[in-house]
Amino acid sequence: MNTLLSIETRNAVLLKMAKLLDEERKTIIEINKTDLEAYKGDDISMFDRLKVDDSKVDEMIAASKHLASQDDPVGVERFSFKHDNGMQVYNKTASFGTVLIIYESRPDVTVEAAGIAFKSGNKILLKGGKESLKSNLKIVELWHQALKEEKASTDWVEYLQFNRTETQAFLENPTQKVDLIVPRGGERLIAFVKQHATCPVIVSGRGNNFVFVEKDADVDLALKVIINAKTAKISACNALDKVLIDKNISNKPEFITTLISKLKEFDVEILGEDSLSKYKGVEKIQSNDIWYEEFLDYKIVIGEIESTEDAIAMINTYSGGHSASIITTNEAKAKTFMENIDTAAVYHNASTRFTDGGQLGLGGELAISTDKLHQRGPIGLQHLVTNKWYIHGNGQIR
Template identity: 70%
Template sequence: MSTLLSIAKRNAVLSRMATLLEEERANLKAINKQDLDNYSGADLAMKKRLLVDDAKIDGMILSMQQLASQDDPIGVERFHFVHEKGMKITNKTAAFGTVMIIYESRPDVTVEAGGIAFKSGNKILLKGGKESLLSNLKIVALWHQALKENEVSENWVEYLNYNRTETQAFLEKPTQRVDLIVPRGGEQLIAFVKQHATCPVIVSGRGNNFVYVNQGADLQKATDIIINGKTSNISVCNALDKVLIDTNLNNWKSFTKQLIEDLQQHKVAVLGDQKVAAATGIPSIESDLIWYEEFLDYKIVIGTVDSDQEAIDKINHYCGGHSASIITENEAIAQKFMDNVDSAAVYHNASTRFTDGGQFGLGGELAISTDKLHQRGPIGLQHLVTNKWYIYGDGQIR
C-alpha cells in the first residue's frame, strides 16, 4: 500500500477484530464444521490443524488483543550518527510493503499471521488451502468488516482463492507488488514456493526435533520431556521426532525399555537403531534416511550415541534446524551442547514444544523460520521489518 497506516488505525482494526471474533464465535465454529465434514483425507495432523474450536478462537482473540497493545515496530531508531559535515544520519525500522502468506489447513493463521503482518504496516495477501476455504473466507470477511468500520480500505487484507496452477502463475509473474512471501506448511509447499517465487521467501514450518539424554540426566525429567514433546500435539512443527540416548548412562538399557513402554501407552509407534532394537526388541529402522524425516504422527525413533560430540554431530547432520534439547544436570555439558547445535532454538531440560512466538513472549508469530536470514526461529512483530536510512542535511555535497 502506498501510505503507512497510523498506529492508532492499525490498533483500532486489531481491537475490533478481537471483538468480532467473539461475536461471531458460534458462526465461525459452524462454518468450520462444514470444512471438517468436507475433508475426506486421512491425515490426522491436517485434521487437527483444520479444526476451529473454542480454544482456538480464544487464542485468536488473545493474539489480536496482545498485538493491539504492543508498541509500533515501525520507525524504531536502530542507529544514529552525526557526519563530520553536520548531516544527521539515522537508521529506522520500516515496513516491507506487501507480505504474502501461503499456508495449509490452519484458519488461525488467517488471524494471527495476518495480524502480525498488518500491525507491522504491511498489506496482506492470504493464500490458504482448499480444505479450510469456508473458514478462511469467513475470517477474511471479519477482517474486511473491521477495516471498513475504521474507514480503512479493505485492500489491506486480500484473500487469493487460487488453485495450484493459478498460484504458480502468480508467484512467477505477480499481478501486484509482493515484497516477501512466507510459506507455512509441509516440505512440498515450501519447495513449490521457493521454486517459483520471484521475491524473498522466509522458510517456515519444518521440524524434525531431537532430544539428547546425556549420562548426567535426571531420568524422570527426561521421560516427562520426551512424552510431552511427542504426544501433547503431533500436528505441530515443534513436536519431537527423535531421541538420542548416551550409552554412558548407567543402566541405559533399562531406562530405554521403560521409556518405550511409556511411549507405547500413549499409542506411539517406536522404532530403534540397531543397538536399541537389540536391547529392547522393538523394530529396527530400515534406513538411516529416517533420521531426516519429520513424522507429524504418533511415531518416534530412538537411537544411541557414545559421546556428547557424537550427539551434537548427529543432530547437526539430520535435524531440520528447528529445535533440540539436552537433558542433563551438568550445566557445562548443557552449555557446550547449546552452543554447538545448529538449531534456531536450543533447550536445556525443557520440552521442544515451547518453540512458539506466544511462548517466547513475542505475542504470537508470523512463522518459525529455519533460515538464518533475516531472522531465525519464531518471527514476531518486532522481526517482521526491514530498515531504511534517513539523512538530514543542509546543502552538503561530497
C-alpha cells in the same frame, strides 16, 4: 500503494477484529464444521490444524488483543549518527510493503499471521488451502468489516482464491507488487514456493527435532520431557521425533524399558536402531534415511550414541534446524551442546514444544524460520520489518 496506516488505526482494527471474532464465534465454528466434513484426507495433523473450536477462537481473540497492546514496530530508531558535515543520519525500522502468506489448513493463521503482518504496516495477501476455504473466507470478511468500521481500505487484507496452477503463475509473475512471501505448511509447500517465487521467502522449515539424554541426565526429567515433546501436540513443528540415548547412562536397560512403556501408553510407534530393536515394542529401522524424516504423527525413533560430540554431529547432520534439547545435570556438557548445535532453538532440560512466539515472549509469531536470514526461529512483530535510512541536511553536497 497504500499509505501507512497510523498506529492508532492499526490498533483499532485489531481490537475490532477481536470483538467481531467473539460475536461471530458460533458462525465461524459452524462454517469450519463444513470444512472438516469436506476434508477427505487421512493426514491427522492436517485435520488437527484445520479444526476451529472455542479454545481456538479464544486464541485468535487473545492474539488480536495482544497485538493491539504491543508497541509499533515501524519507525523504531536503530542507529543515529551526526556527520562531520552537519547532516543528521538515522536508521529506522520500516514495513516491507506487501506480505504474501501461503498456508495450509490453519484458519487461525488468517488471524494471527495476518495480524502480525498488518500491525507491522504491511498489506496482506492470503493464500490459504482449499481444505479451509470457507473458514478463511469468513475470517477475511471480518477483517474487511473491521477495516471499514475504522475507515481503512479493505485492500489491506486480500484473499487470493487461486488453485495450484494460478498460484505458481502468480509467484513467477505477480500481478501486483509482493515484497515478502511466508509459506506456512509442509515441506512440499515450502519447496514449491521457493522454486517459483521471484521475491524473498522466509522459510518456516521442518521440525524433525531431537532430544539427547546425556549420561548424567536426571532420568525422571528426561522421561517427562520426551513424553511431552512427542505427544502433547503431534501436528506442531516443535514436536519431538528423535531421541539419542548416551550409551554410558547408568541403569540404561531400565531407562529404555520405562521409556518404551510410557510411549506405548500414548500408542506411539517406536522405531530403533539395531541395539535398541531387541527391546520388546521397538521395530528395527530399515534405513538411516529415517533420521531425516519429520513425522507429525505418533511415531518416534530412538538410538544410542557414544558421546556428546557424536550427538552434536548426528543432530547437525539429520535435524531440520528447528529445535534440539539436551537432558543433563552436567553444565559444561550442556554448554558445549548448546553452543555447537546448529538449530534455531537449543534447550537444556526442557521440552522442544516451547519454540513458539507466544511461549518465547514475542506475543505471537508469523512463522518459525529455519533460515538464518533475515531472522531465525519464531518471527514476531519486531522481526517483520526491514529498515530505512533517514538523512536530514541543509544543502550538503559531496
